[in-house]
Amino acid sequence: MASIFLKSTITLLLIFSALSVATAFVLDTDGEPLFNQVNNSRYYILPQTIGIGGGLTRTTKNPELPCPYYITRDNDETSSGMPLYISSPLRILFIPLSSPVHISFEEMTTICIQESMGWRVISDDSTGRLYVSTGAGRGPGRFTIEQAESESSNNVYKIRYIGALDSEAGAGDLGFFKEDGLLGITDDIPLTVVFKKAFDVPEETTTSM
Template sequence: MISGFSIISATTFFLLFFLLPCGNAGAAGNAVLDTNGRPLRARSRYYIVPVAHGQGGGLTMLSKNTTSFCPLYVVQEMYPGLPVWFLPNNPRQRLVTLSSDLNILFNAISNCLQSVGWQLTVDHTTGRKYVATGGAIGNPGEETVSSWFNIEKVRTIGRRGNESGNHYKIVFCPNVCEFCMVMCGDVGVFVQEDGTRLLALTDRPLHVMFKKAKGRSLSS
């Protein structure tokens, strides 16, 4: 697999997207919580990590095969991976809330001359839907519908029978286009023959947590 990215500073990224203003906070009662129990803040950096030990590590971007460098897909690796930013479709929303439409972006620069925003793509040979980079940023509507994701709470039962942790799944079920026919699905992991763990729509969602990353946010 081929990687093609470099880390971008929050300051540089903010200059690229400075037209996204900050505003009133979202409903705190519906806020997604990080591993410390604190609400996720839009435009702050987080690692997306699996709930279960032994099910891979964080997320990065790689090519899907060895014959082509681009495009880059969202892949689970054994290491912490790259941090991401969450940008709600309402640019005035300060907190990341359950079920709201979000752009998800890696804190990196792609060498494929495309955005580092996530988008859902279709492999027309197999019909499988993968999460790749190159997604649109902002402008919710028909032309960008493939670039919007949601976060939903999942109920996880611990060894003692009690509900544990702030555990979530990422879902593709955007509401940014009222007349679009969207096939909703959970984001899980599809393992290729070579062992590469690609994010894709699957019957088994990847249960994740969000760990705050050090560094400045986009609104700094």
């Protein structure tokens, strides 16, 4: 009888362990799971390496052609950058690790006529590079948040582009181009980031989406 009970206990432990791995969530700097956009939750995305600038923000690539906006890091080391939404197409409360997500800045009035502040990846014909820009339109870019392999901390990640319905841009890890400081798909070491709350987590949240 004791043997049967022991086997049952081990089986349950294995099941719970597997479920824990299967539902691993992206964690913020406080060690708490990232909320899906449903709760109006916003986060700052901060480069994990000190000395390369502040949080992520938007910028123009060419002063004479202000649109679309591109993504760079704030020059001020003390700045957290601009808040962003991390949203999952799944009806879930938290953002799972390695699952498809959309990333976007808060919507705002700008001189650019575009449908959203959502991130996408576009090709630059003059340089042959693939940049991250805003203006996702009908085919928003799909990204995943992956654990940074070289980091010992569990809340340090890299962001990977996995494609969009209306884009031919290939998949790849995101990083900054040294020449212009803009975010894009690079062959260099991926940019490692952390997610910092830009909002107060509501005391009561709903799991219904």
